[in-house]
Amino acid sequence: MAGVLIAFSGKGGSGKTTLASLMIRELIRSGNKPVLAVDADPNATLALMLGVPCPGTIADLRDEMMEVAKKPSEIPKDRLMDRWLAELLSEQTGFDLLTMGRPEGPQCYCYINGLLRRYLKLLRDNYPYVVVDCEAGMEYLSRLTVDDADALVLVAEPTNVGLTTAERIAELSQALPIRVRRRVLAVNKVPASGGEAESTELFRPAPVQAVVQVPFDGDLARRASCGEAVDDAAGSAARDAVVQLMRECLS
Ligand SMILES: Nc1ncnc2c1ncn2[C@@H]1O[C@H](COP(=O)(O)OP(=O)(O)OP(=O)(O)O)[C@@H](O)[C@H]1O
Numbered sequence: 001m002a003g004v005l006i007a008f009s010g011k012g013g014s015g016k017t018t019l020a021s022l023m024i025r026e027l028i029r030s031g032n033k034p035v036l037a038v039d040a041d042p043n044a045t046l047a048l049m050l051g052v053p054c055p056g057t058i059a060d061l062r063d064e065m066m067e068v069a070k071k072p073s074e075i076p077k078d079r080l081m082d083r084w085l086a087e088l089l090s091e092q093t094g095f096d097l098l099t100m101g102r103p104e105g106p107q108c109y110c111y112i113n114g115l116l117r118r119y120l121k122l123l124r125d126n127y128p129y130v131v132v133d134c135e136a137g138m139e140y141l142s143r144l145t146v147d148d149a150d151a152l153v154l155v156a157e158p159t160n161v162g163l164t165t166a167e168r169i170a171e172l173s174q175a176l177p178i179r180v181r182r183r184v185l186a187v188n189k190v191p192a193s194g195g196e197a198e199s200t201e202l203f204r205p206a207p208v209q210a211v212v213q214v215p216f217d218g219d220l221a222r223r224a225s226c227g228e229a230v231d232d233a234a235g236s237a238a239r240d241a242v243v244q245l246m247r248e249c250l251s
């Protein structure tokens with residue numbers, strides 16, 4: 001059976017990678033493992049945030065394949081690529097990590113996006129849970145990189161611009177030929193004093209099935225500024241909200 005896929009989308013800097021990292025930790029902690037963690041942002045930071053070595057990327061493979069394609073080979077290119085993709089998976093405790101990367105030079109993303117989409121479909125049979133950290137904005141949706149998600153988490157800061165962006169992504173995900181079972185709005189970095197009520201007033205009638213508010217967590221901000229990973233001890237102030245977010249995504 002295909003694993004449950006949870007994708008994190010939203011405006012640049014809203015906290016997609018942070019919440020994806022916390023979600024991966026929470027899934028593992030609650031026994032929902034193994035998790036396949038997928039960094040689908042060309043500016044890959046998920047490995048850094050999780051505190052694990054930066055693995056090779058699908059984009060690197062594309063460049064290698066270009067070299068191989070110049071010479072005659074006995075192994076069909078597709079088989080060779082599948083073997084290389086399998087070797088790319090970086091094994092960690094409770095999760096494996098797959099990183100898309102970005103092509104060098106002016107090539108377009110279509111080829112590596114296609115590889116990621118095809119490989120994700122295969123891998124979903126091997127992992128009960130898949131968490132995808134998407135790039136900022138909406139282009140990855142139009143490229144159909146993630147075309148079948150159990151939950152699309154729309155991460156937004158509690159501002160008009162943040163929530164409008166989340167709403168547009170939610171609407172686009174409805175208009176495109178993709179399957180999204182549940183859209184969950186995660187209003188992130190909500191200030192402690194009075195923030196909850198204030199930001200609730202800002203909520204748009206976006207096509208979302210649930211809204212979770214994640215408080216501003218000084219530990220997460222400090223870790224980011226010191227380059228410290230989001231490990232099991234990180235983000236205690238945000239933890240209850242992340243547990244709630246996980247439940248909304250899995251329900
Ligand atoms: N709940 C939170 N409380 C405090 N700081 C947070 C919280 N969530 C995220 N941050 C901080 O916000 C900043 C941006 O986070 P992050 O890199 O996860 O965003 P992103 O959406 O993945 O960005 P990008 O679009 O560049 O990929 C970081 O400094 C991070 O520590």
Ligand SMILES: [Mg+2]
Nearest residue numbers: 016017041045
């Ligand atoms: Mg990010």
